Amino acid sequence: MGKKVALTGNEAAAHAIRQINPDVIAAFPITPSTPIPQTVAQFIADGEMDTELVTVESEHSAMSACIGAAAAGGRVMTATSANGYALMWEMLYIASGMRLPIVMAVVARALSSPLNIHGDHSDIMGGRDTGWIQLISENSQEAYDNIIQAVKIAENKNVMTPALVAQDGFNTSHTIEIWELEDDQKVKEFIGEYEPLYPMLNTDEPVTHGAWAPPNWYFEHKISQLKGLLDSKDVVEKVGKEFGETFGRHYGLYEAYKLDDAEYVIVAAGSVCGTTKDIIDGLREDGVKAGLLKIRLFRPFPYEELAETLQSAKAIAVLDRVSPAGAQGGPLFTEIRSALYDTQSRTPVINYTYGLGGRDTQPKHINSVFETLKRIVETGKVEKQFDCLNLRGEWR
């Protein structure tokens, strides 16, 4: 049993990092993830961890230094949000292409413009094709647990792929919650030692990292990289199971909340899932078969497993905390719909954009989603395939 603590999501991430005690961290502050490097810097200053902290001059350099450090040979971590994540963009692809198991805490936040420092998923969804493993957390406990697991997942020899662990800006990053902080030694044992492959610092066996690949080789590199990313799915499951056995909190690829017989289903990721669960509990008391499919692993997208869990649904609403930006719907929506296409289910699937730039999503908004789903089942008609929650006026 861990120790119950009342701390923020950022502090949860910082404590996970302290216990992992990576060899190198290179980071640049950005709201709302700034408290992570700050807290880590204080841990280092107080001798509670001995990580080499490189206080770089930008996020581009943060990821570049992480890449250098990881190739040199060792455990490497960083943290960022929003525009910082966007500034890393180029280097995110390079980190995954070079198969360096860097772990990054992302406190998800809106991208400019307009400038907005509050939570949404514009950053991580924009970066969904960068080749990173993406784990999304609902609360502080999950942020903490996922960061610890991410180290083990990323460093698995069949995976060797960087991983990010997201939590929602302010909703969890700056909210004090009660969660369980595990014993330092137990965490250390859980993650184990890391043996880097081909460390540059082994000068006796000089290795060239980051050679360029012409058309006759690039393709093979990218597909080999894809295999590593796809293989991480089984490792995520395995590590989630081990984590449950060790610490008592079990993790799978996703969380099915009252989903077994659910007819009205919300699919969502992040902090909104807490509100949704609360509403489901109320609806269930009234005999309404409501349920939630909470996305945990977004990349690689476990489409078969997710589609399987949705087979009992009579109507599905997918909540995306990002603008569809001209696509048929948000990224989660299009992937869920695509996953269902290969099954017998022809259940109506609708899409909501919610919570952009920190806009509140309250119980009444989630309730309205279930009301709409019920109406769809009753009438057999989908009035709006896409809509917004808590937006001034009609979206169109």
Next chain:
Amino acid sequence: MALLNELAKKKEGLVNGHRLCPGCTHPVIMRQVFAAADTDKYDIIIAAATGCFEVSSGLYPYTSWNVPWIHSAFENAASTISGIEAMYKVWKRKGRTNKDIRFIALASDGGTYDIGFQALSGAIERGHQFLYICNDNNAYQNTGNQRSSATPFGGSTTTSPNGKIKFGKEQPRKDIVSIIEGHHLPYTAQASPSNWRDLMNKVKKALDVNGPTYLNVIEPCTTGWGFPPNMAIEIAQLAVDTCVWPLYEVINGKVVINYKPKKKLPVTEYLKPQKRFAHLFKKGNEYLIEEFQKQVNAHWEWLLKREECGIEYGTTKE
């Protein structure tokens, strides 16, 4: 310094088989760097920026590098080496290595003066132990000779071309060494592969500094500058003898000029053999050569005065 025949026996860090242009000075400079490095005492690790040298020496599944070498992007050689050096500190502290390793970041003017400038400034300010070598070929040569802030006044490039109403680049070069010097790092210098002994001395000195050091090296480019492949070193020598490329050091803020030409040649000697300056010699463009000469003189005079001054940074004379 070791005798030439001893240097020739040293293990090469850069081996043959690279795909650089015939007459390119990148490998010449690099071999001088390796010849200068005291590799009996320490090992070398290199982080390279995207550029001619990188694409020509690290083409999968081949490599020309006999030392650990990494490339990841264009603008980040300095931040990449920062991460490597940070990891080295950890390895030392935790007893994972007992080796003495020195770090070199390698870029050209594009990756240094322009897109990589921020990363370089940050890495110097943080005080990592590394030597940053800028092989300055005066333009973005890897993408086909586009102007950079290191392109000289009047130089014709594909994005600052000479035309019916324009004469090439309208601005003077960025004085990168002075900007780097503003970080008050222990050692900054400028060198040329034509004066190889001087270049090697500088590399050796820089690698022995426990902190950031910077070396700006002229890297004549046969294709971009437009001169025959057998003339690169001669062009470099002309740059030195015309004071277009002064050889000097800034040691703790104190300027030391390493070479003063007995007879300072007019800049036309340097400009004439290069196609990128051919238009300057057309009738009516005399004023451009005058302006070029003026800029070179101003910088040279300023350096001479600074050397005469002899003041170190952080010391005041009573």
